[in-house]
Amino acid sequence: MKRLSSSKRVVVNNVVKGEIEWEVRPGGMLVQRRNMGDASSAPLIKIKVSHSSYHHDIALPAQSTFGDLKRVLAQETGLEPKEQRLLFQGKEKDDEECLHMVGVKDMSKVVLLEDPASKERKLEEMNRNQTVLKACEEVAKVKSEVDKLSEKVTALEAIVGAGTKVTENEFLVLTELLMVQLLQLDSIEADGEAKVQKRVEVRRVQGLVDALDKLKARNSNPFVTSCNAVAVSSKWEAFESGVPSSTRITQEWEVFD
Incomplete structure (x- = not known):
């Protein structure tokens, strides 16, 4: 994700509430930069991850990234995040991409593959x-x-x-x-x-x-x-x-x- 350096102060009743930081989401949409607090308070979705003959049901905030999903899967599978490749709808996803931005919803299916070099x-x-x-x-x-x-x-x-x-x-x-x-x-x-x-x-x-x-x-x-x-x-x-x-x-x- 690209984070814009500019920010904007929000003033309510002559009181400065803080600065708004912006980021560009995949697809070019300009949105307010999310933080960990936003993610943790977001509703959870359950993702069905297929890994070889194994299946994992992972629950995490909808605004999480595929990198976040990899870190959770590392505890489930023993594969380090760098050893994982995640595919959604047949396409490999980058760690920075957000789940909800590419269409991942509750009960969506994601495929986990082990990196060939790591496997070798x-x-x-x-x-x-x-x-x-x-x-x-x-x-x-x-x-x-x-x-x-x-x-x-x-x-x-x-x-x-x-x-x-x-x-x-x-x-x-x-x-x-x-x-x-x-x-x-x-x-x-x-x-x-x-x-x-x-x-x-x-x-x-x-x-x-x-x-x-x-x-x-x-x-x-x-x-x-x-x-x-x-x-x-x-x-x-x-x-x-x-x-x-x-x-x-x-x-x-x-x-x-």
Whole structure:
């Protein structure tokens, strides 16, 4: 709406009652500018809004704008006003247009459509969330397997700590099983929360492999100190910024041959 800058003072019995502000309504009609008080005191009309398979009965002052209607519909539908498109008699209406000026009456029908760009953004976000959820489920499966292997490493620590000799094959098998889980983590494409969980499991597997390497050295020579053990912790530096490719993991595996 265009608001005129001019105004007129109304004088009744030599008393100034105030200024009249004017505005141009759609169609070129010059009328007194309405204010919120006028709108709130105007009679209510009920509008039937169709939104996909849903229907909403909205009651608001007849002098409200389509922008006002959008704000009410935002509470009903969860769609922000900028995400809404309102059609009346087959034509999209601007936020500034008044309901009664374009012919909206009691029990009139208005169609609500979601803005295509907004709908596409929500679809993309939903797809991203589904991808993250799938990745989290895959990481959770690996975590379950690593939990079982961790229990076996703990059991080996207790045996070696008690001075019992363990065959070297026990260490090799556990190490290989852990590396298989590391390869599985490497194959998971992860973002967001899934990426964080993935990194946690990678570091946990690294720690278990390091622990096995030290146990293996201690099992071979009970008198060896931790500083003499052949550790592979430095080999894991490549993982700090993410899981390496399968080829790199295979190369790191050579340290156990």
